[in-house]
Amino acid sequence: MKVTLERKHISSLSKRSFIFWLLLCATALGGCALPALDKRAQSQAFPPSKSTQTGIGQSVTLLAEHLNKATDKLSGIVTLEDPVDAFVARALLAEASELSIDLQYYIWREDIAGKLLLRTLIRAADRGVRVRLLLDDHGSSGMDKTLATLDAHRHIEVRLFNPYSVRSFKSIDYLTDFQRINRRMHNKSFTVDNQISIVGGRNVANEYFGADNGIQFTDLDVLAIGPIVDHVSKDFDRYWSSISAYPIEQLVEASNKEDLRSLGMELESTVLSTEAKPFISAIKASPLLNDLQNQVLEPVFAKVNLVSDDPAKIFGPTPENGLLVQQLDQLLGSPQRSLTLISPYFVPGDTGVQLFRDLEEKGVEIKVLTNSLEANDVALVHSGYAKYRRPLLEAGVQLYELRKFGAIEATPQTRKTASIGSSEASLHAKTFAVDSNTLFVGSFNFDPRSLSLNTELGFLIESPQLAMALETKFDEQIKQAAYEVVLNENKDLEWIEHNGAETRRYEEEPNTSFYQRAVIGLFSFLPIEPLL
Structure with a gap:
């Protein structure tokens, strides 16, 4: 009888505790709405007439x-x-x-x-x-x-x-x-x-x-x-x-x-x-x-356009031309000769693959650099990218993946020992050059999250000098800093590591474990691509 009473008492406590926490959560969820903004102070940037002074x-x-x-x-x-x-x-x-x-x-x-x-x-x-x-x-x-x-x-x-x-x-x-x-x-x-x-x-x-x-x-x-x-x-x-x-x-x-x-x-x-x-x-x-x-700074002067998502993107639909990608399309049109793209998180989707395929068929040379699995700081995103490697290569895209110790060097005018910490590298730059004429620099990744979920900002710079500088650096340094991803004679993926005159070929993603590759393979089957 004592045991039965104790069990009933414990059960009663558990129910009361459950109800208490349920009410607490309901209060928290229902009572923590964001505050009104009607009393928020207003301010704007100072006008050039004042700031130039x-x-x-x-x-x-x-x-x-x-x-x-x-x-x-x-x-x-x-x-x-x-x-x-x-x-x-x-x-x-x-x-x-x-x-x-x-x-x-x-x-x-x-x-x-x-x-x-x-x-x-x-x-x-x-x-x-x-x-x-x-x-x-x-x-x-x-x-x-x-x-x-x-x-x-x-x-x-x-x-x-x-x-x-x-x-x-x-x-x-x-x-x-x-x-x-x-x-x-x-x-x-x-x-x-x-x-x-x-x-x-x-x-x-x-x-x-x-x-x-x-x-x-x-x-x-x-x-x-x-x-x-x-x-x-x-x-x-x-x-x-x-x-x-x-x-x-x-x-x-x-x-x-x-x-x-x-x-x-x-x-x-x-x-x-x-x-x-x-x-x-x-x-x-x-x-x-x-x-x-002292007027000795040496900027490159060019026509520059700002492209930016409307902050209303946070809530879904935006006004016409309110998306960065729409503005890019309007300003750039379609590449005619070349596209050199650098994106740390690269998930082109079927639409992106088809776009690259169409451009390649028109004679546009496309080169892409993204992170390898060993260098990627967000492995989940790599799972969204990995399944598109084969169709990209079949479409004619030249594909490279940054190695963990393969940071691209700064220009000759800057320090060669810029890093204060370790030398392990992960790509984070978001940039591309079009037709040796126009350069984009900003926050936009070539992935679904930048396209549809997050707001982004960048510059479209009409400068052959800067566009060709990126293309030249890509050609001169990329093979020593990244794996070249290719299809071998059996149409299987291979990663080529260039070290000076020596090359090494990998049949699996270099410097990764079976467990890492298995997890990536598993993630690639999940319906999470729109969130990446």
């Missing part, structure tokens, strides 16, 4: 005049291939800012690179510079307290794009609002005084700037001056004022001045760390600002 603005004007370039028609482009140079450019421009800094990123981490750049933002704000920081909520996970503290500065405003409604247990949103929460802002831009912008593939974290002890990303940004910068600012304003951009103060408990002071002290101490020393030394040694001020 800053030190950076005057330097940009003098440089264009010195080079006899009409800045109302052409924009100046400097490629940032070296990861340390890419970090230094951001840090130096932030330190030189006088009016505004607008930043839009998918990922920002609180590692050495992230903290050093946060330090530059606080230092700029302390000088009275207006800082607007727009981050994707998924990519800045774990930073709520830091971001709320930054927002406590009277010259810094932080907004989160497409935020999770449940802050403490974000996974709940995947159960209750998957359609929305699965769509992310993948854009990346850094604009100072509405006079200089950096756009490209890099997020803000150690691995993007050569400071990680794990995999280093081979990536590409461009620094831009001229009329295209105002287009970047206007696009930033469009996202900043969209219905998906929520002030951090409406989502997270507010911080106070004491929290801000403590954060400032912590970030200042980061400068003294061993990990920060290479960055600090590179900043001190960089000639970038002096070259700009």
Whole structure:
């Protein structure tokens, strides 16, 4: 009888506990709707009439005049291939800012690179510079307290794009609002005084700037001056004022001045760390600002178009011509001679394969570089790509996969020892050249997620010089940095590794285990391609 009573008591407790947790979850799911935006502050980029009066603005004007370039028609482009140079450019421009800094990123981490750049933002704000920081909520996970503290500065405003409604247990949103929460802002831009912008593939974290002890990303940004910068600012304003951009103060408990002071002290101490020393030394040694001020910076001047998804893409259908791919199609048309494509996550789908096949039949030479399985930081995406290798090769596409230790070198004008951390490589650059005439650089991957789910941003640069530079580098370096994927005489896949004059052939994906290949094979049968 005692045992029976105890069991009934336990059963009763279990039912009550279940009901309690069920009610708690129902309350959480029903009571955590996103806040209204009717009281959100309004702001826009400062107009060129004001921004050209800053030190950076005057330097940009003098440089264009010195080079006899009409800045109302052409924009100046400097490629940032070296990861340390890419970090230094951001840090130096932030330190030189006088009016505004607008930043839009998918990922920002609180590692050495992230903290050093946060330090530059606080230092700029302390000088009275207006800082607007727009981050994707998924990519800045774990930073709520830091971001709320930054927002406590009277010259810094932080907004989160497409935020999770449940802050403490974000996974709940995947159960209750998957359609929305699965769509992310993948854009990346850094604009100072509405006079200089950096756009490209890099997020803000150690691995993007050569400071990680794990995999280093081979990536590409461009620094831009001229009329295209105002287009970047206007696009930033469009996202900043969209219905998906929520002030951090409406989502997270507010911080106070004491929290801000403590954060400032912590970030200042980061400068003294061993990990920060290479960055600090590179900043001190960089000639970038002096070259700009003394009109010796050497940008390539060209017609540049900004292509960008409408932020409404987060909710599905967009206005006509509201998608980046539609804008690319309108501006580019169809390649006539060549297409050289670099994409870390490459899932062309049947439609993409047919497109490449049609182009090849018209005589267009197509070369593609993506990550090998050993170098891919998202193995699941590789499963979506792997099944298209054979039809791509049968269509005539020249296919290459970056090796784990095969980072493509920076240009001869930059350091050969750019990486501060390890030398393992993973491709992250998103770029392509068309007909030796036009170059794209941005955040867009050739995959379903970039096409249909995430928002993206990039530049279409009409410059034979820059387009041919990418094609030349591809031809000169690719075989030593990547596996050449081919079909052998039996129509089976082979991977060719070129080491100088020596070659080695693999019948399975190089430097991978049977288990890795089996998992990829299993994933390739799952109906998940639209999510990759």
